[in-house]
Amino acid sequence: MxxxxxxxxxxxxxxxxxxxxxxxxxxxxGVGAAELQTQASGVFLNAAGDVLTARHAVADCExxxxxxxxxxxxxxxxxxxxxxxxxxxxxxxxxxxxxxxPRTDLDSLxxxxxxxxxxxxxxxxxxxxxxxxxxxxxxxxxxxxxLSDVKPGASGSAVLGSGGLLIGIVTGRxxxxxxxxxxxxxxxxxxxxxxxxGVTRVRAVPLREIKLxxxxxxxxxxxxxxxxxxxxxxxxxxxxTLAVGVICG
Amino acid sequence: xPSSVTxxxxxxxxxxxxxAQLVSNQFQTWLSDSGDESVVRLHAFMQxxxxxxxxxxxxxxxxxxxxxxxxGKVERLEFASLGSAQADADLRSLLTSRPLSESxxxxxxxxxxxxxxxxFVTAV
Numbered sequence: 001m002x003x004x005x006x007x008x009x010x011x012x013x014x015x016x017x018x019x020x021x022x023x024x025x026x027x028x029x030g031v032g033a034a035e036l037q038t039q040a041s042g043v044f045l046n047a048a049g050d051v052l053t054a055r056h057a058v059a060d061c062e063x064x065x066x067x068x069x070x071x072x073x074x075x076x077x078x079x080x081x082x083x084x085x086x087x088x089x090x091x092x093x094x095x096x097x098x099x100x101x102p103r104t105d106l107d108s109l110x111x112x113x114x115x116x117x118x119x120x121x122x123x124x125x126x127x128x129x130x131x132x133x134x135x136x137x138x139x140x141x142x143x144x145x146x147l148s149d150v151k152p153g154a155s156g157s158a159v160l161g162s163g164g165l166l167i168g169i170v171t172g173r174x175x176x177x178x179x180x181x182x183x184x185x186x187x188x189x190x191x192x193x194x195x196x197x198g199v200t201r202v203r204a205v206p207l208r209e210i211k212l213x214x215x216x217x218x219x220x221x222x223x224x225x226x227x228x229x230x231x232x233x234x235x236x237x238x239x240x241t242l243a244v245g246v247i248c249g
Numbered sequence: 250x251p252s253s254v255t256x257x258x259x260x261x262x263x264x265x266x267x268x269a270q271l272v273s274n275q276f277q278t279w280l281s282d283s284g285d286e287s288v289v290r291l292h293a294f295m296q297x298x299x300x301x302x303x304x305x306x307x308x309x310x311x312x313x314x315x316x317x318x319x320x321g322k323v324e325r326l327e328f329a330s331l332g333s334a335q336a337d338a339d340l341r342s343l344l345t346s347r348p349l350s351e352s353x354x355x356x357x358x359x360x361x362x363x364x365x366x367x368x369f370v371t372a373v
Contacts, residue, residue, distance in 0.1 A: 237350070
């Protein structure tokens with residue numbers, strides 16, 4: 001199979017945080033992924049390296065950095081949503097691949113298997129090429145809700161649906177019970193004071209709000225209704241490819 | 250999707266093209282790592298070759314044929330010699346020494362055929 005021309009070479013200017021220089025991350029040589037604790041997650045949106053994440057994880061940060069496979073780069077906020085818990089960051093990091101959003105609005109998302117996991121957990125996930133799904137959608141009140149055991153640090157992580165398409169962004173954990181508005185706990189590490197374990201109800205910004213936000217802010221993104229993953233490919237591995245870690249300083 | 254699309258590509262499933270893009274971009278990242286000795290050496294060789302040829306035009310695209318194991322490791326790589334055993338060894342090492350971030354789609358036909366434009370910068 002032939003793919004069109006691809007250009008290689010060139011430079012990537014990667015900036016290391018002053019506080020992290022001791023870890024020898026200069027010049028893009030990188031550090032051990034385990035050494036860098038990320039507070040939240042994000043997902044690459046386009047070839048330019050725009051990253052979609054949760055607004056609450058980045059809005060009040062004095063400095064921001066993005067981490068990917070041992071490379072770290074300073075980031076800036078490109079857009080903040082006024083309506084949803086969404087933000088877009090830009091850094092010098094460029095993705096191997098960016099997320100694809102469904103072109104067609106989704107009718108029903110009740111009871112389907114999806115995948116969502118924080119950047120940090122994805123780095124440690126054993127045999128991730130075998131993982132098919134780790135969460136299930138449940139009815140929500142105008143938003144996307146999952147039954148999931150994602151832990152703090154998952155704010156901003158992608159919810160991948162059928163065919164590896166991006167259908168949501170994780171933002172917080174909701175209390176069970178008749179009211180899904182009460183008891184929402186953000187899933188960034190900074191905002192989560194009490195770690196919870198086990199499967200809980202997790203909230204995510206749904207597709208239509210993501211698209212509105214990106215279109216309003218003229219952020220390029222890829223759309224397709226064609227599956228980006230074959231039936232035997234792991235969404236966990238794709239999630240790891242698309243994911244980026246967020247450090248808030 | 251790359252701007253130049255062949256008839257074969259337009260018939261390939263989207264998930265094959267997605268994976269091919271991943272491989273292409275990951276190769277780009279590996280070949281752009283200015284901290285890697287092999288990258289520096291390869292870039293220097295390409296620059297020297299251009300000087301010897303007396304041309305300012307970029308080199309012709311290099312076609313590589315890639316076979317990828319289910320582990321994501323490049324298990325076989327074929328390309329026309331660059332004209333130097335060291336340069337060939339450096340390129341081969343850069344593209345085969347570590348696994349790709351994902352396994353290939355089990356149904357994808359191989360080899361993957363990529364065209365790599367070996368442009369370079371003067372200051373690496």
